[in-house]
Amino acid sequence: MTDRPHVTAVMVSSLDGAVHADGGSQGLSTDADRVLFRSLRRAAEVVLVGAGTVRAENYRGIRPRRPSADDPQPGPPPPVAVVTGSAGLDPASRLFTDTVAAPLVLTTAAAPAARRDAIAAAGGEVVVLGDLSPATVLGALAARGYRQVLCEGGPTLLGDLVAADAVDELRLTLVPLLVGGPAARIAAGPDAVVPPHRMRLAGHEAAVDGTLLLRYLRDRPAGSVTTAVTPPNE
Numbered sequence: 001m002t003d004r005p006h007v008t009a010v011m012v013s014s015l016d017g018a019v020h021a022d023g024g025s026q027g028l029s030t031d032a033d034r035v036l037f038r039s040l041r042r043a044a045e046v047v048l049v050g051a052g053t054v055r056a057e058n059y060r061g062i063r064p065r066r067p068s069a070d071d072p073q074p075g076p077p078p079p080v081a082v083v084t085g086s087a088g089l090d091p092a093s094r095l096f097t098d099t100v101a102a103p104l105v106l107t108t109a110a111a112p113a114a115r116r117d118a119i120a121a122a123g124g125e126v127v128v129l130g131d132l133s134p135a136t137v138l139g140a141l142a143a144r145g146y147r148q149v150l151c152e153g154g155p156t157l158l159g160d161l162v163a164a165d166a167v168d169e170l171r172l173t174l175v176p177l178l179v180g181g182p183a184a185r186i187a188a189g190p191d192a193v194v195p196p197h198r199m200r201l202a203g204h205e206a207a208v209d210g211t212l213l214l215r216y217l218r219d220r221p222a223g224s225v226t227t228a229v230t231p232p233n234e
């Protein structure tokens with residue numbers, strides 16, 4: 001995969017590796033995590049998310065940025081780009097009804113035409129791709145001019161990106177909770193990556209409530225063919 005956008009993934013996890021509590025990740029979030037999440041969204045050009053997360057968390061569009069001293073005339077908020085093989089998104093959901101930017105719905109011709117039509121009628125931009133591999137999805141975003149992608153999960157989508165070695169940066173928030181049970185890890189997929197991809201710790205911060213904010217960058221071997229545009233703040 002060459003010349004694709006830079007991909008930052010942001011995930012929150014309990015200490016025992018759960019990515020949700022009570023069905024959604026909101027049950028894990030802390031004040032420090034919410035502050036980080038908002039700041040990453042402020043810097044994002046497009047927010048990439050899997051349909052499972054949209055359905056589980058009743059996703060809505062990204063809120064407009066508020067003017068500040070640093071940014072008196074903020075640009076429009078980034079769109080949400082949803083990866084879905086089924087196009088099984090509710091046209092009456094907040095993704096379409098509570099948004100400034102039209103959501104991008106990345107799917108294939110195998111998704112039922114009636115669902116694709118209903119999404120388009122609800123204001124979504126339906127993008128029909130040949131497949132939903134990371135290379136194709138990121139290529140479609142690059143073709144729209146996006147060079148910085150913020151991936152908000154969930155585990156299936158992140159697992160695909162990990163398998164394709166398309167995660168350049170991981171913002172992992174560890175919250176001081178033990179959840180137990182069958183909850184998924186932050187990345188899921190049929191096959192583990194062999195050998196595992198090495199990440200380099202690039203920043204860490206501990207909040208007063210015990211939340212740990214970790215920033216890791218992909219440590220690619222020299223000569224790797226995978227390229228991404230230069231990330232910000234490097």
Ligand SMILES: NC(=O)c1ccc[n+]([C@@H]2O[C@H](COP(=O)([O-])OP(=O)(O)OC[C@H]3O[C@@H](n4cnc5c(N)ncnc54)[C@H](OP(=O)(O)O)[C@@H]3O)[C@@H](O)[C@H]2O)c1
Pocket residue numbers: 010011012013018019020023024025026028049050051052053054056057083084085086087088132133134152153154155156157158160188
């Ligand atoms: N802790 C965190 O930071 C965090 C972040 C995000 C989500 N979550 C949690 O994770 C859970 C959802 O997990 P999930 O794994 O279902 O989430 P997901 O990755 O957001 O969604 C999976 C769905 O996305 C679509 N998809 C993703 N990649 C695809 C591909 N390559 N080809 C075709 N379709 C693809 C499919 O949708 P269709 O079924 O429509 O085809 C698939 O069923 C929820 O409980 C959510 O709260 C936690």
